[in-house]
Amino acid sequence: MKNHRVLALVAVVVIFAPVGLIAADVKVIANGSVKADMISAIEVKSVFLEEYNSLRDGTHIEPVLERDGPVHEAFLHEYLGGTDDDLQNYYRALVFSGRGSIPKQLGSDAEVVAYVARTKGAIGYVSAETAVEDVKTMTIIRSGNDSQRRLISRVEPEYPDTLKRLNIGGTVRLQLTIAPSGNVEAVEVLGGNPILGESAAAAVKQWVYTASHSRTIAELSILFGSHR
Amino acid sequence: MHKRILSLAFAYLSFQAGQIAMQAQEFKLLDRMVQVHGFVSQGFAYTDDNNWLTMNTSQGSGAFTDFGLNMSSPVTDKLRIGAQGYDRNLGQLGQYHPSLDWAVADYRFKSWLGVRGGKVKTTIGLYNDTQDEDFLHTFALLPQSVYPTDLRDATIAHVGADIYGNISLKRGLGVLSYTAYTGHRSDSIYSGYPYYLSSFGAHIKSFGGLQYGSDLRWNSPLNGLLIGASRLNENITGKGSAINPFNPGGGLVPYSETSKADWTNQFYGEYTVGRLRIDAEYSRYWRNQELFGGTSESFADVHGWYVSGAYRICKRFQIGSYYSRYTITNIVAGALSAFYPPATDTNLPANHDFDKVITGRIDLNKFWNVKVEGHFMNGYGSGPYPNGFYTQVNPGGFAPNTNALVLKTSLNF
Numbered sequence: 001m002k003n004h005r006v007l008a009l010v011a012v013v014v015i016f017a018p019v020g021l022i023a024a025d026v027k028v029i030a031n032g033s034v035k036a037d038m039i040s041a042i043e044v045k046s047v048f049l050e051e052y053n054s055l056r057d058g059t060h061i062e063p064v065l066e067r068d069g070p071v072h073e074a075f076l077h078e079y080l081g082g083t084d085d086d087l088q089n090y091y092r093a094l095v096f097s098g099r100g101s102i103p104k105q106l107g108s109d110a111e112v113v114a115y116v117a118r119t120k121g122a123i124g125y126v127s128a129e130t131a132v133e134d135v136k137t138m139t140i141i142r143s144g145n146d147s148q149r150r151l152i153s154r155v156e157p158e159y160p161d162t163l164k165r166l167n168i169g170g171t172v173r174l175q176l177t178i179a180p181s182g183n184v185e186a187v188e189v190l191g192g193n194p195i196l197g198e199s200a201a202a203a204v205k206q207w208v209y210t211a212s213h214s215r216t217i218a219e220l221s222i223l224f225g226s227h228r
Numbered sequence: 229m230h231k232r233i234l235s236l237a238f239a240y241l242s243f244q245a246g247q248i249a250m251q252a253q254e255f256k257l258l259d260r261m262v263q264v265h266g267f268v269s270q271g272f273a274y275t276d277d278n279n280w281l282t283m284n285t286s287q288g289s290g291a292f293t294d295f296g297l298n299m300s301s302p303v304t305d306k307l308r309i310g311a312q313g314y315d316r317n318l319g320q321l322g323q324y325h326p327s328l329d330w331a332v333a334d335y336r337f338k339s340w341l342g343v344r345g346g347k348v349k350t351t352i353g354l355y356n357d358t359q360d361e362d363f364l365h366t367f368a369l370l371p372q373s374v375y376p377t378d379l380r381d382a383t384i385a386h387v388g389a390d391i392y393g394n395i396s397l398k399r400g401l402g403v404l405s406y407t408a409y410t411g412h413r414s415d416s417i418y419s420g421y422p423y424y425l426s427s428f429g430a431h432i433k434s435f436g437g438l439q440y441g442s443d444l445r446w447n448s449p450l451n452g453l454l455i456g457a458s459r460l461n462e463n464i465t466g467k468g469s470a471i472n473p474f475n476p477g478g479g480l481v482p483y484s485e486t487s488k489a490d491w492t493n494q495f496y497g498e499y500t501v502g503r504l505r506i507d508a509e510y511s512r513y514w515r516n517q518e519l520f521g522g523t524s525e526s527f528a529d530v531h532g533w534y535v536s537g538a539y540r541i542c543k544r545f546q547i548g549s550y551y552s553r554y555t556i557t558n559i560v561a562g563a564l565s566a567f568y569p570p571a572t573d574t575n576l577p578a579n580h581d582f583d584k585v586i587t588g589r590i591d592l593n594k595f596w597n598v599k600v601e602g603h604f605m606n607g608y609g610s611g612p613y614p615n616g617f618y619t620q621v622n623p624g625g626f627a628p629n630t631n632a633l634v635l636k637t638s639l640n641f
Contacts, residue, residue, distance in 0.1 A: 051394040051403060052339040060305040081451045082500065093364050095265050097349045097357040098310055098330040101300055102263060
């Protein structure tokens with residue numbers, strides 16, 4: 001069996017490596033109708049640039065901005081890049097070419113929280129110190145480098161005998177949620193043979209990473225046999 | 229006359245709407261939010277020699293006005309409707325005849341798939357669909373080699389439909405945005421090409437036809453870097469009457485021109501880092517027309533490219549510069565070839581326009597800017613397809629070089 005395990009795990013490729021909470025001074029909030037609890041920094045940018053009108057789970061979303069001030073500046077710096085003038089020009093270009101509209105822009109954290117709380121699909125941002133009720137605070141994920149969460153304990157996946165005998169192999173893609181402690185909290189099979197996926201997920205759930213201050217999302221590809 | 233009255237009414241309504249909208253840019257109608265936006269710009273141009281852009285610029289001209297007003301509203305989460313009216317007067321062009329600039333119903337199924345139909349602004353390159361909105365740009369005039377303002381009608385919009393979407397690439401490789409469209413183009417008889425043809429005694433009654441094309445742009449993972457390509461195909465027919473070139477005293481004869489091949493390829497890139505923005509675009513326009521019912525044929529090959537840089541010195545002040553290069557070659561075959569010898573030497577000033585530009589832009593506030601711009605042009609590119617210089621306003625012929633001062637101010641809300 002040990003031989004099988006050695007043969008089975010040919011490659012483990014980290015595609016997206018661990019990440020952390022970002023923007024200590026700004027948090028992204030969403031209306032309760034938004035199903036997701038986590039959103040990548042790239043998705044945040046696409047939402048506020050009106051490239052996306054829904055998240056992957058199909059939830060309709062509507063961006064809400066602060067008009068100006070340090071929280072707005074911090075949000076621009078952290079997620080969108082460029083200045084407020086650049087952003088306003090971008091929105092005007094959408095409006096005057098018939099491709100979009102200028103999002104709601106409000107004057108304070110309190111106004112943003114209140115608007116997000118009552119508006120289906122609304123997603124906005126406020127100071128990290130602002131107390132929020134009736135809205136959800138989104139966990140932000142973004143890709144980083146491998147060294148952020150180093151794998152310190154690995155259990156090799158089992159290559160089921162039957163599949164190996166029949167020469168059935170291939171690549172399985174997994175998404176991991178790694179707790180701050182380093183334990184793998186959840187594994188989702190993104191693609192590949194379902195039996196191999198189950199085997200890989202069972203092993204990866206036992207992996208341990210270095211500790212971090214925040215939860216991490218990572219994607220892995222595991223190759224069984226010499227198939228691709 | 230009616231058009232003038234309509235135009236004045238439109239300007240008045242725009243102004244009144246603007247007054248209201250300055251205070252509140254949105255209102256509720258049937259429980260839906262309606263956004264109202266508008267703009268107006270006024271320019272002045274002075275040239276030291278050739279008259280430019282159909283204005284009497286050698287004397288200084290302020291016949292350089294445009295304005296627009298739009299309303300849009302989300303009907304549902306996925307459906308948005310809107311429309312914009314536009315009007316302009318640029319020398320001999322436009323002449324304050326208002327037009328429906330765009331009127332769109334836009335349904336977005338998913339982030340990666342949407343459709344919009346109606347009169348739709350055409351997506352070509354970085355700025356085709358926003359070329360009229362002066363306040364969006366550092367420059368008073370976009371590079372004329374790629375965005376000739378006198379020929380805006382040729383590409384500005386189509387009556388038809390687009391499909392479009394944004395696709396987030398895996399592994400953090402950025403976002404791909406695509407647009408594919410088809411529709412009908414219809415040029416105003418007050419636009420540049422009909423005006424150009426009038427110099428040969430042709431009077432165009434209709435000019436337009438099928439357009440279809442696509443645009444693909446990549447917002448790369450390198451923050452601020454955008455790269456894209458556009459393709460436009462056309463099948464255009466122009467009809468009217470003209471002085472018989474073979475018997476000028478014999479009265480008018482029917483005039484027609486029809487596309488045999490008509491396409492544009494455009495490649496572009498933009499990089500923004502901090503306060504600096506660099507743009508570069510290359511465009512090639514190939515045009516093969518049958519003239520006078522097929523008795524003659526014209527082959528025009530237009531190349532244009534520019535590189536520009538704009539730097540924001542402080543919140544309210546930007547400077548910019550670009551180099552814009554335009555060349556054209558043309559061959560006429562058939563009966564008309566006797567009148568039009570081949571024009572293939574792009575070193576001749578008649579077949580090129582090289583423009584060096586410097587600009588300063590001051591934003592007096594969020595809604596009001598003033599620009600001062602200098603153009604230093606070599607060549608006048610007045611060949612078989614117009615590019616800013618027209619014989620009607622230069623009856624004494626062209627000088628090889630033109631320096632221009634352009635002042636422009638615009639308001640938007």
